[in-house]
Amino acid sequence: MKPTNIGGHDYFHKVVDCQWACPAHTPVPEYIRLIAAGHYSDAYMINWRSNVFPGILGRVCDRPCEPACRRGRVDKEPVAICRLKRVAADLKDDITGRLPRPQKTNGKRIACVGAGPASLTVARDLAVLGYQITVFDNGAAPGGMMRSQIPKFRLPDDVIDEECGYIIGLGVETRYNQWVGSLRDLMAEGWDAVFVGTGAPRGRDAPIPGREEAAKHIHIGIDWLANVAFGHTTKISKRVIVLGGGNTAMDCCRSARRLGGDDVKVIVRSGFEEMKASPWEKEEAIHEGIPIINMRVPKEFRHENGKLTGVLFEIVRAEYDAKGRRSLIPTGEPDEFHECDEVLVAIGQENAFPWIEKDIGLEFDKWDMPVLNEKTLQSTLPNVFFGGDAALGPKNIITAAAQGHEAAISIDLFCRGKKLDDRPPPQFNLVSQKMGIHEWSYDNQVSEEERKKVPVKALEKTLKDIKLELEMGFDPFMACAEAERCLNCDVETVFTGKTCIECDACVDICPTECITFTANGEEDDLRGRLKAPAKNHDQALYVSEDLKTGRVMVKDENICLHCGMCAERCPTGAWDMQKFFMQCAEAGTEARRT
Amino acid sequence: MTYLAKPKLLRTDAPRNTLGYTRRDYEGAISTLCAGCGHDSISAAVVQACFDLDIEPHRVAKLSGIGCSSKTPDYFLGASHGFNTTHGRMPSVLTGAALANRDLTYMGVSGDGDSASIGISQFAHAMRRGVNMTYICENNGVYGLTKGQFSATADKGSKSKRGVVNNDTPIDLVALALQLGASYVARSFSGDKEQLIPLIKGALRHRGPAFIDVISPCVTFNNHAGSTKSYDYVREHNDAVNRLDFILPRDQINTSYAPGELRRIVQHDGSVLHLRKLEADYDPSDRVAAMNYLQERHALGEIVTGLLYVDSSAEDLHRHLNTVEKPLNQLGDAYLCPGSKALDALNASLR
Numbered sequence: 001m002k003p004t005n006i007g008g009h010d011y012f013h014k015v016v017d018c019q020w021a022c023p024a025h026t027p028v029p030e031y032i033r034l035i036a037a038g039h040y041s042d043a044y045m046i047n048w049r050s051n052v053f054p055g056i057l058g059r060v061c062d063r064p065c066e067p068a069c070r071r072g073r074v075d076k077e078p079v080a081i082c083r084l085k086r087v088a089a090d091l092k093d094d095i096t097g098r099l100p101r102p103q104k105t106n107g108k109r110i111a112c113v114g115a116g117p118a119s120l121t122v123a124r125d126l127a128v129l130g131y132q133i134t135v136f137d138n139g140a141a142p143g144g145m146m147r148s149q150i151p152k153f154r155l156p157d158d159v160i161d162e163e164c165g166y167i168i169g170l171g172v173e174t175r176y177n178q179w180v181g182s183l184r185d186l187m188a189e190g191w192d193a194v195f196v197g198t199g200a201p202r203g204r205d206a207p208i209p210g211r212e213e214a215a216k217h218i219h220i221g222i223d224w225l226a227n228v229a230f231g232h233t234t235k236i237s238k239r240v241i242v243l244g245g246g247n248t249a250m251d252c253c254r255s256a257r258r259l260g261g262d263d264v265k266v267i268v269r270s271g272f273e274e275m276k277a278s279p280w281e282k283e284e285a286i287h288e289g290i291p292i293i294n295m296r297v298p299k300e301f302r303h304e305n306g307k308l309t310g311v312l313f314e315i316v317r318a319e320y321d322a323k324g325r326r327s328l329i330p331t332g333e334p335d336e337f338h339e340c341d342e343v344l345v346a347i348g349q350e351n352a353f354p355w356i357e358k359d360i361g362l363e364f365d366k367w368d369m370p371v372l373n374e375k376t377l378q379s380t381l382p383n384v385f386f387g388g389d390a391a392l393g394p395k396n397i398i399t400a401a402a403q404g405h406e407a408a409i410s411i412d413l414f415c416r417g418k419k420l421d422d423r424p425p426p427q428f429n430l431v432s433q434k435m436g437i438h439e440w441s442y443d444n445q446v447s448e449e450e451r452k453k454v455p456v457k458a459l460e461k462t463l464k465d466i467k468l469e470l471e472m473g474f475d476p477f478m479a480c481a482e483a484e485r486c487l488n489c490d491v492e493t494v495f496t497g498k499t500c501i502e503c504d505a506c507v508d509i510c511p512t513e514c515i516t517f518t519a520n521g522e523e524d525d526l527r528g529r530l531k532a533p534a535k536n537h538d539q540a541l542y543v544s545e546d547l548k549t550g551r552v553m554v555k556d557e558n559i560c561l562h563c564g565m566c567a568e569r570c571p572t573g574a575w576d577m578q579k580f581f582m583q584c585a586e587a588g589t590e591a592r593r594t
Numbered sequence: 595m596t597y598l599a600k601p602k603l604l605r606t607d608a609p610r611n612t613l614g615y616t617r618r619d620y621e622g623a624i625s626t627l628c629a630g631c632g633h634d635s636i637s638a639a640v641v642q643a644c645f646d647l648d649i650e651p652h653r654v655a656k657l658s659g660i661g662c663s664s665k666t667p668d669y670f671l672g673a674s675h676g677f678n679t680t681h682g683r684m685p686s687v688l689t690g691a692a693l694a695n696r697d698l699t700y701m702g703v704s705g706d707g708d709s710a711s712i713g714i715s716q717f718a719h720a721m722r723r724g725v726n727m728t729y730i731c732e733n734n735g736v737y738g739l740t741k742g743q744f745s746a747t748a749d750k751g752s753k754s755k756r757g758v759v760n761n762d763t764p765i766d767l768v769a770l771a772l773q774l775g776a777s778y779v780a781r782s783f784s785g786d787k788e789q790l791i792p793l794i795k796g797a798l799r800h801r802g803p804a805f806i807d808v809i810s811p812c813v814t815f816n817n818h819a820g821s822t823k824s825y826d827y828v829r830e831h832n833d834a835v836n837r838l839d840f841i842l843p844r845d846q847i848n849t850s851y852a853p854g855e856l857r858r859i860v861q862h863d864g865s866v867l868h869l870r871k872l873e874a875d876y877d878p879s880d881r882v883a884a885m886n887y888l889q890e891r892h893a894l895g896e897i898v899t900g901l902l903y904v905d906s907s908a909e910d911l912h913r914h915l916n917t918v919e920k921p922l923n924q925l926g927d928a929y930l931c932p933g934s935k936a937l938d939a940l941n942a943s944l945r
Contacts, residue, residue: 073606074603074604074605074606075603438597444598445598445601446601446603448601448602448603501630501813501817501825501826502785502825503630503631503632503635503784503785503811503813503825504634504635504638504784504785504787505629505630505631505634505635507638508634508635508637508638509600509625509634511600511601511603511604511618512603512604512605513605513608513617532605532607532608532609535607548826548829549829559605561601561603563598563601565598565600568598568629569629569630569634570629570630571628571629571630571813572630
């Protein structure tokens with residue numbers, strides 16, 4: 001293998017698994033260290049810059065960072081990254097003084113359609129630069145689906161109000177209760193650019209026999225959740241079936257439980273493991289006494305005199321073909337009938353753009369999705385940009401924020417007449433953490449504590465009040481203990497071959513046997529020859545230049561604990577622990593001159 | 595050194611031996627030696643050897659004297675028996691322990707000061723008597739604990755860190771061991787674990803006195819230009835006569851070497867030493883030739899390493915003394931001390 005190029009930001013960024021996995025590339029270990037040190041406001045601001053909604057995401061993020069967390073590969077569970085983010089939001093001081101002040105107006109006017117996370121991110125990034133932003137939304141308050149679909153017991157309104165308020169407070173004009181019915185008309189108003197962040201507003205239906213006859217008792221999940229969120233729906237029948245296995249289904253069943261549903265069941269086509277809902281959301285539903293029944297395909301809504309009596313299900317099993325595609329095969333067992341009074345259908349969301357005319361030059365593909373440049377998020381109308389669920393299909397809030405940042409960069413470049421492909425690079429640096437012979441500026445002792453569970457309020461209380469937030473968040477002591485579980489993967493092991501005397505001290509001390517000195521070879525061959533074979537091909541090998549004996553140093557990044565013992569044991573300082581800090585570019589950052 | 599204990603977190607796929615232990619289970623306390631000390635590599639080699647041999651840690655006794663090297667038994671086999679003797683007296687204490695309980699595996703760990711200066715007589719007599727043990731000398735040529743004075747194994751003409759030239763003739767413990775009757779004699783280098791680990795394994799499974807002289811650079815006082823025990827010097831002057839593969843009786847042997855390239859030696863317990871020849875004419879069963887070869891190469895400034903001599907049919911002290919199979923410490927007072935009547939009877943029989 002060639003010596004690893006550690007010059008740019010890519011190699012060391014990938015070592016920080018959580019930051020790499022985060023769509024907005026939040027510098028996770030950095031803010032976790034700040035939480036451990038009690039610097040909650042600093043931790044909050046790092047989050048705020050990257051992901052815009054720390055308080056919201058600290059409660060409801062899909063947390064792609066946690067399955068990626070290195071701790072999860074050496075310990076039972078990953079660090080509770082998401083809930084630590086909430087700690088920063090809960091325990092911070094007043095941060096209004098730290099918010100950026102908008103620059104003098106540059107005269108450019110941008111329309112953002114929808115007041116969800118993508119639009120608000122665009123608004124924030126551009127308002128700071130002096131753009132005049134106008135946000136349109138048919139609701140009465142900002143937040144989009146964060147407000148309309150996430151139950152209040154998971155995400156209270158005041159958190160949404162606060163974090164959306166920081167953005168609106170940057171001088172963003174808002175036009176609430178205004179439905180944008182025509183892109184053509186909007187364009188005619190002469191905006192310099194239009195950003196579409198309208199989400200995926202249409203819930204998929206289950207068109208099976210009995211659907212129309214029993215329509216009064218069958219609701220589309222996301223519409224029902226919005227009605228609950230805004231107080232239009234305040235109760236539900238005793239026996240409820242929720243169809244679907246995603247996070248919306250989990251929100252539906254848990255909301256139903258709080259509105260009078262005593263016998264609430266989730267019934268899913270797939271197996272339990274393949275359900276789209278996050279594992280923790282499934283756990284919470286089960287904790288609230290909601291059974292999840294798998295491998296059942298709904299066949300018919302049964303009804304009597306317009307009243308729903310139950311749902312008939314076919315029992316199936318999953319079979320996978322050679323390519324790993326799943327098909328559901330009926331087992332031949334007799335169909336199963338589940339009685340119920342109401343059904344919530346939460347089997348997916350779809351995009352819909354009824355307000356975008358087909359003849360204004362904005363192309364749609366065969367799935368009725370806008371044709372976009374996936375990097376710049378520019379549509380075929382050069383001054384119209386997309387982001388969030390409206391852009392590349394339904395994902396999650398953190399992806400919406402990440403796309404908002406990218407769209408803001410594109411809009412800024414576009415308005416300044418620059419090429420959209422010249423993306424500004426992230427800013428990063430790499431600094432030694434050595435303070436003394438055995439002293440580092442980070443706590444390199446690896447905590448052996450188990451993951452802390454977030455304390456929750458008593459179930460009997462929370463099941464009675466749909467607005468009562470279930471989780472209480474970590475207190476400062478739990479937060480510190482949990483933060484200490486972070487392995488500090490951003491404190492990188494940096495190797496200098498020139499000074500190495502090949503004494504093997506690092507090899508001998510490494511607790512997870514990551515380091516090997518051996519003859520160079522091709523990657524697959526090398527992976528097998530290491531002191532502990534490197535079986536995780538998603539994780540890189542760090543290969544040095546040729547050393548004095550002609551061998552190379554090979555480090556398997558997979559389960560390095562970043563404890564710094566290699567550097568402490570190194571007699572010549574060939575190993576050093578250096579902190580890698582990287583923040584993605586924001587709109588307004590200049591591209592690197594070449 | 596480092597102040598922190600190694601984190602207990604373990605890779606989930608950490609290999610386990612037939613006893614269910616991981617390598618980490620054979621480690622000891624965290625080393626307090628200087629960063630980069632060769633001795634720590636030797637400790638790691640011992641850990642690996644014991645792990646590979648499925649040795650039960652509580653069936654090992656590790657004994658040492660005084661010095662940097664003699665501190666190391668604290669850093670491996672944390673679950674074994676240990677004894678730090680007075681300076682240079684490890685061989686006697688080991689001999690006594692081995693006589694009292696022949697069932698344990700004995701490992702003596704010493705250094706060039708402990709073995710070649712204050713304890714040289716003890717070293718000599720333990721070898722002579724044929725104590726069943728693995729004797730490792732961690733040889734760095736200096737007194738590290740007292741700021742780096744030359745030890746008795748420092749080569750004539752080599753320079754100290756301050757530039758002082760050593761004028762005394764060195765003691766070669768390998769040569770002494772060969773002369774005094776050690777039945778398994780090897781030399782290795784702490785910076786070459788591929789060579790060292792099989793040598794330790796072979797020694798642990800050898801019956802009789804096994805001696806391994808391991809050149810182990812002192813990074814603090816003896817790793818400079820002018821030293822003959824530095825990482826660079828040893829690598830440049832290393833003359834390995836053979837490469838050992840140690841094979842347990844249960845392991846499958848699948849090696850393909852042309853005849854003459856490989857020498858196969860079966861030890862008393864069925865374990866096999868596969869010696870790949872690096873020096874075509876070197877014969878590790880010929881003690882006199884080994885001694886000659888050692889002297890010739892030493893005169894050329896080379897450091898001879900590898901398994902230099904092995905007598906797989908050697909016998910040990912217990913055999914010489916014709917002791918009972920059962921360890922003496924398990925015999926019970928009545929059996930060991932049968933009383934004055936038995937003594938009188940014995941005396942009478944000799945009159």
